[in-house]
Amino acid sequence: MHSPPLDSSPRPPGPRAAVRAAVVLAVPSVLLLLLVAASWQPLMSLDGDIARTTHRWAVDEPGVTRAARVLTDWVWDPNTMRVLGAVAVVWLLWRHGQRLLAAWLVVAGASGTVVQQGLKAAVGRERPVWPDPVDSAHYAAFPSGHAMTATVVCGLLLWLLRLYGAGRLLWLASLAVAVVSVAGVGLTRVWLGVHWPTDVLGGWLLGALTVALAVASYERWGGARRG
Numbered sequence: 336m337h338s339p340p341l342d343s344s345p346r347p348p349g350p351r352a353a354v355r356a357a358v359v360l361a362v363p364s365v366l367l368l369l370l371v372a373a374s375w376q377p378l379m380s381l382d383g384d385i386a387r388t389t390h391r392w393a394v395d396e397p398g399v400t401r402a403a404r405v406l407t408d409w410v411w412d413p414n415t416m417r418v419l420g421a422v423a424v425v426w427l428l429w430r431h432g433q434r435l436l437a438a439w440l441v442v443a444g445a446s447g448t449v450v451q452q453g454l455k456a457a458v459g460r461e462r463p464v465w466p467d468p469v470d471s472a473h474y475a476a477f478p479s480g481h482a483m484t485a486t487v488v489c490g491l492l493l494w495l496l497r498l499y500g501a502g503r504l505l506w507l508a509s510l511a512v513a514v515v516s517v518a519g520v521g522l523t524r525v526w527l528g529v530h531w532p533t534d535v536l537g538g539w540l541l542g543a544l545t546v547a548l549a550v551a552s553y554e555r556w557g558g559a560r561r562g
Contacts, residue, residue, distance in 0.1 A: 353551035443549035478537035486542025
């Protein structure tokens with residue numbers, strides 16, 4: 336069976352898969368949040384060991400560190416990701432007149448940002464501090480805003496491609512770019528010493544949970560009324 340062209344009308348699948356994914360992702364997300372908020376010592380020790388090792392590497396490899404700063408500050412920066420999301424919204428409105436779906440994407444992205452900032456304020460985790468820092472960042476550490484934003488935007492864009500029947504080559508290429516971007520931005524944040532590893536893991540999990548909830552809710556309530 337051939338996939339429909341990319342400009343065909345969206346055909347949302349049933350919401351069950353997204354609901355199952357949300358349930359599966361909620362468990363480790365909440366568990367990690369509780370452990371970090373409680374400063375569970377075994378996890379804090381592991382965080383510190385990994386962070387000290389990667390920071391030592393970052394100091395010893397200035398070329399790699401410069402590349403990591405370019406990637407994290409420009410290519411995978413949250414603002415870059417939000418621009419990609421905005422382009423998708425404009426495409427939906429301009430090419431397809433999908434007002435409801437466009438609004439859904441905006442709300443999903445905004446919800447991810449609200450959750451991220453709310454948890455940062457609630458947990459109040461301090462960022463790593465080094466005598467010889469290679470980069471700097473501000474505000475609380477958990478969860479990583481870079482990691483969570485990249486996960487939310489890339490996840491929603493991949494879902495949108497599936498929704499519109501993207502061809503196999505486009506889908507695989509987009510999936511590869513998304514995986515590299517989400518993994519890469521998380522690794523650069525740890526490498527540059529501005530996040531603990533569990534900050535990044537929390538960003539990945541919470542971002543994926545946000546996507547799963549957004550997809551499930553749209554497929555449950557928005558799919559039948561789209562447009």
